[in-house]
Amino acid sequence: MTKPRVLISDKMDPNAAKIFEERGCDVDVITGKTPDELKEIIGQYDGLAIRSSSKVTKEILEAATNLKVVGRAGIGVDNVDIPAASAKGVVVMNTPFGNSITTAEHAIALMFALARQIPEANEQTQAGKWPKNDFMGVEVTGKTLGLIGAGNIGSIVASRALGLKMKVVAFDPFLTPERAVEMGVEKADLDTLFAKADFITLHTPLTDQTRNILSAANIAKCKKGVRIINCARGGLVDEAALKEALDSGHVAGAALDVFETEPAKDSPLFGTPNFICTPHLGASTNEAQVNVALQVAEQMADYLVNGGVTNALNMPSLSAEEAPKLKPYMALAQQLGSLIGQLQHGDLTQISIEVEGAAAELNIKPITAAVLAGFMRRFSDAVNMVNAPYLAKERGFDIREVRHDREGDYHTLVRVSVKTDIGERSVAGTIFSNGTPRLVELFGVKVEADLEGNMLYIVNQDAPGFIGRLGTTLGEADINIGTFHLGRQEAGGVAVLLLSVDTPVPAATLEAIHNLPGVKRAMALRF
Numbered sequence: 017m018t019k020p021r022v023l024i025s026d027k028m029d030p031n032a033a034k035i036f037e038e039r040g041c042d043v044d045v046i047t048g049k050t051p052d053e054l055k056e057i058i059g060q061y062d063g064l065a066i067r068s069s070s071k072v073t074k075e076i077l078e079a080a081t082n083l084k085v086v087g088r089a090g091i092g093v094d095n096v097d098i099p100a101a102s103a104k105g106v107v108v109m110n111t112p113f114g115n116s117i118t119t120a121e122h123a124i125a126l127m128f129a130l131a132r133q134i135p136e137a138n139e140q141t142q143a144g145k146w147p148k149n150d151f152m153g154v155e156v157t158g159k160t161l162g163l164i165g166a167g168n169i170g171s172i173v174a175s176r177a178l179g180l181k182m183k184v185v186a187f188d189p190f191l192t193p194e195r196a197v198e199m200g201v202e203k204a205d206l207d208t209l210f211a212k213a214d215f216i217t218l219h220t221p222l223t224d225q226t227r228n229i230l231s232a233a234n235i236a237k238c239k240k241g242v243r244i245i246n247c248a249r250g251g252l253v254d255e256a257a258l259k260e261a262l263d264s265g266h267v268a269g270a271a272l273d274v275f276e277t278e279p280a281k282d283s284p285l286f287g288t289p290n291f292i293c294t295p296h297l298g299a300s301t302n303e304a305q306v307n308v309a310l311q312v313a314e315q316m317a318d319y320l321v322n323g324g325v326t327n328a329l330n331m332p333s334l335s336a337e338e339a340p341k342l343k344p345y346m347a348l349a350q351q352l353g354s355l356i357g358q359l360q361h362g363d364l365t366q367i368s369i370e371v372e373g374a375a376a377e378l379n380i381k382p383i384t385a386a387v388l389a390g391f392m393r394r395f396s397d398a399v400n401m402v403n404a405p406y407l408a409k410e411r412g413f414d415i416r417e418v419r420h421d422r423e424g425d426y427h428t429l430v431r432v433s434v435k436t437d438i439g440e441r442s443v444a445g446t447i448f449s450n451g452t453p454r455l456v457e458l459f460g461v462k463v464e465a466d467l468e469g470n471m472l473y474i475v476n477q478d479a480p481g482f483i484g485r486l487g488t489t490l491g492e493a494d495i496n497i498g499t500f501h502l503g504r505q506e507a508g509g510v511a512v513l514l515l516s517v518d519t520p521v522p523a524a525t526l527e528a529i530h531n532l533p534g535v536k537r538a539m540a541l542r543f
């Protein structure tokens with residue numbers, strides 16, 4: 017098996033490359049490429065490991081013909097076009113916790129730097145001015161911290177602030193009252209937070225709802241003398257409004273680690289008194305960088321080598337422990353999806369995935385994704401388990417997942433049913449003890465078959481002599497039969513035949529089979 021190739025395109029702790037190699041990947045570390053240069057080389061790689069500098073745009077993804085996974089050594093994935101990655105079947109994963117403490121500490125560091133004007137005092141002292149009377153600070157003890165966003169980083173900031181004897185007021189629409197109590201913070205609406213906060217720290221992603229959450233109007237609602245810290249994402253604070261509020265003295269100090277445009281080489285805020293900034297250093301500690309580098313490399317290698325999925329933003333998680341258990345089911349699910357997809361007639365209204373027996377104990381999401389991938393394979397070769405749920409949603413498929421507790425005829429069973437405008441039909445399969453998937457039921461008829469390679473599907477009226485005539489027709493066309501599976505509802509009733517054949521069946525032979533007496537349907541299938 018050829019080794020998966022990974023490109024590390026942003027500065028990352030060397031442990032990442034080491035882990036990739038140890039886990040069986042070939043790795044190149046090539047940083048500082050322009051988008052055009054990245055586009056030129058990306059086609060060679062199965063995995064791309066990034067931080068925030070590389071922009072994984074639609075254009076890059078289009079050129080990434082072998083890419084299977086993008087791994088973000090860090091939290092924010094706003095530099096990755098996730099819908100485009102999903103559409104291409106590329107998994108996008110991040111490391112949601114590895115740099116949280118470090119970033120929370122940076123926010124606290126900036127809060128103290130503002131409270132005591134440390135950067136300016138440092139600069140003037142080193143310039144020989146000894147400005148002892150020019151820097152009157154404020155204590156943080158007893159002050160109120162307004163926390164916008166109380167997720168991983170926000171909650172660490174809150175705990176540190178409480179340790180500093182501050183009061184914490186938090187605004188986060190997803191913060192439950194119970195969690196607020198657990199965190200020891202007061203849950204508030206935004207206006208209440210503005211009215212109470214002496215310091216405001218931001219810890220949300222940049223979304224349509226959070227863009228300019230500190231707008232001119234909202235800054236005006238803040239207490240006079242408020243100090244603002246943003247270590248989350250540029251664009252949360254209106255930079256022009258912040259400049260005005262600093263100039264007017266309404267805001268007593270502001271610290272930005274992140275800017276609307278990065279790298280921020282020029283900003284009207286630069287040089288403003290009581291404004292301090294760092295160049296997106298929130299995650300830059302040895303500890304955090306080792307954490308995220310190790311984690312991203314482990315996650316990506318796990319996916320590329322074993323199929324395990326952790327911390328993916330566009331795919332259900334699948335632990336390395338679950339992956340081997342689910343592997344035969346995914347093969348079965350893909351085959352059943354493909355079978356029912358190839359045999360589908362009419363306009364689809366619903367797809368149901370039912371699991372029973374041992375299958376009911378498993379994570380159903382990857383099974384569903386595999387059914388959908390198989391089902392949609394006839395629309396495009398580029399469909400896979402990652403983009404299938406996304407494409408199914410885009411096409412408006414109504415997807416049902418059902419888990420049955422009941423014991424059936426098989427120790428484990430997956431059934432896929434489709435409803436169309438002309439009716440409902442289902443296929444079902446099981447996993448044999450040696451791990452091989454097997455079809456066991458086709459449109460209500462019990463028939464056992466391995467679904468692989470080129471196959472022939474025939475529905476006929478059960479009658480003596482038919483199998484001989486079929487064998488002759490195939491023999492005349494020089495088509496060798498590999499396996500032969502027959503199922504029928506009753507003697508003389510409707511029979512279903514599934515044959516594996518060594519070569520594809522040409523249209524003329526299909527036509528000849530179709531013209532044999534008693535044949536209702538003849539179709540070539542491909543798995």
Ligand SMILES: NC(=O)c1ccc[n+]([C@@H]2O[C@H](COP(=O)([O-])OP(=O)(O)OC[C@H]3O[C@@H](n4cnc5c(N)ncnc54)[C@H](O)[C@@H]3O)[C@@H](O)[C@H]2O)c1
Pocket residue numbers: 091092093112115116119164165166167168169170187188189190191219220221222223225226247248249273274296297298299300
């Ligand atoms: N400066 C840096 O180097 C650095 C480092 C790490 C993370 N970050 C950024 O920090 C941010 C927070 O990271 P996290 O790990 O805490 O994320 P998280 O997902 O754990 O928390 C984000 C919180 O924001 C809340 N939220 C979403 N929309 C909101 C809204 N409209 N109003 C208020 N709250 C809202 C969510 O409910 C969630 O609790 C992210 O944008 C991340 O990219 C920056």
Ligand SMILES: O=C(O)[C@H](O)COP(=O)(O)O
Pocket residue numbers: 067068069089090091092093115296297298299300
């Ligand atoms: O979202 C993140 O993890 C931070 O913004 C860190 O970004 P960086 O890896 O580019 O320092």
